[in-house]
Amino acid sequence: MRLHLIELILFSTYAELRAERARSYLGLLWWIVEPAMNMATYYLVFAVIFKTGEPDYLPFLLIGLTLWQWFKSCISHGGYSIWQQLPLIRQVKLPLQVFPSVQILADTVKFLCILALLLVVLWCSGHPPNITYVALLPVLLVELIFVAAATYVVAAVVPLVPDLRFVIEQVLQVVMFLSGVVFSLDGLPPGLRRWFELNPLVELLDAGRAILMRAQWPNWSALGRVALISLALYALGTFLITRLTPRYVKLPT
């Protein structure tokens, strides 16, 4: 049963990526071009026009946006996946975690392409590979759990309250600014920053920047705390989807 689901998730992910490629002229190129345009926009507005940048603002921004975009696209795609698949869910009995998982996996493949490009840009701009790259694996793994957890929770709730679709994009925009993606949170008073650090993304972005920009090891205890929060949230998301599944098929068409 489990192996069958893994096969279903993997093939559906392949199908999703392949169909996405077929839907546009430039196909796979958009995986890179779209985020690059997004990054260029932020750089233009915040570094060039408003000159809010600090030293090393370009790598700071690129790392922040790359890690953030992964989270955001998973929520934007995976968060609606159960709601979008309601007609299918009425036809076949499947564990519904499959649908957000496929989107998370597809967005993770795209993220890895952007990450590879980011690393090349960083190396070319004076931030060469270093020993702390070893820590990237656990940092990315924790972010994956957090991303999956948040996506599951959103995916569980959206079918019951589809109105949330109108709110989620705005909330994501606010979360982005509160997570230190574009602005550094170092200027905040320490008391206030502690509150901001309750947001797992703040710690994950800090860890990513420490490794890639400063060749520093991440704050392991903070990363451990984020891992625990993410695992708890993941359990909650899985529970919600399983618990609410009987209700989804009874929603009005």
Add this chain to the structure above:
Amino acid sequence: MSEPIIRLENVGVAFNAQLRVGSPRFWALEDVSLSLQRGERLGVVGRNGSGKSTLLRTIAGIITPDRGRLTRAPVSCQLLSLALGFVPHLSGRDNAMLSGLMLGLRRREILQRLAAIHEFSELGDFFDQPISSYSTGMQMRLGFSVAIQVEPDVLLIDEVLAVGDAEFQQKSGAALRERINSGTTVVFVSHGDAQVHQICDRALWIEHGRSMMEGSVEAVLAAYHAAQQTPVAAGG
């Protein structure tokens, strides 16, 4: 008589009428009871909106009853669904794999059967083209060719017996009858008396979500048609 593999006792299923806070629920199934033995072929008759499709999806385990009791032996149930999970931009081959996985087949099982699916669907070179270039009939042919590969313990059929043009209808109808006659347990929802007569050993009549009568095909169809002709029964 052996233990039934599926038994419904006074089962009720309610749906949300609207996405509104406090919106009332409507009962698509009010009170349905049935028992299904292994190898049995049960026909379900009833007018449109009587709850036949909801009943099939409840038996399939897709819908959970809100009241009553449903017991199911550890058996696999498949609702015969065509074009399940099809993605327009993918080829017929990829869609066959995707649909087969959704229907519960393993990847290697589908790979083994891809040649048979290709041949049965009569799609020729189109099999490797995106299904967005297919006609509706071609999509149905592919959908049927995949669905017929699944061999569940209990096959649930909602009206669909044959698809496509006249020739393919004959072929798909024959393949399905062969599956039905091979000892598979079947629940078959239909409007057509002839098909219920031809396929089923027993019948259940449901009306307004309630089971009215369960018994031999002849007796149930006779009672069902008699009720249709009386003004009271025809009123709802």
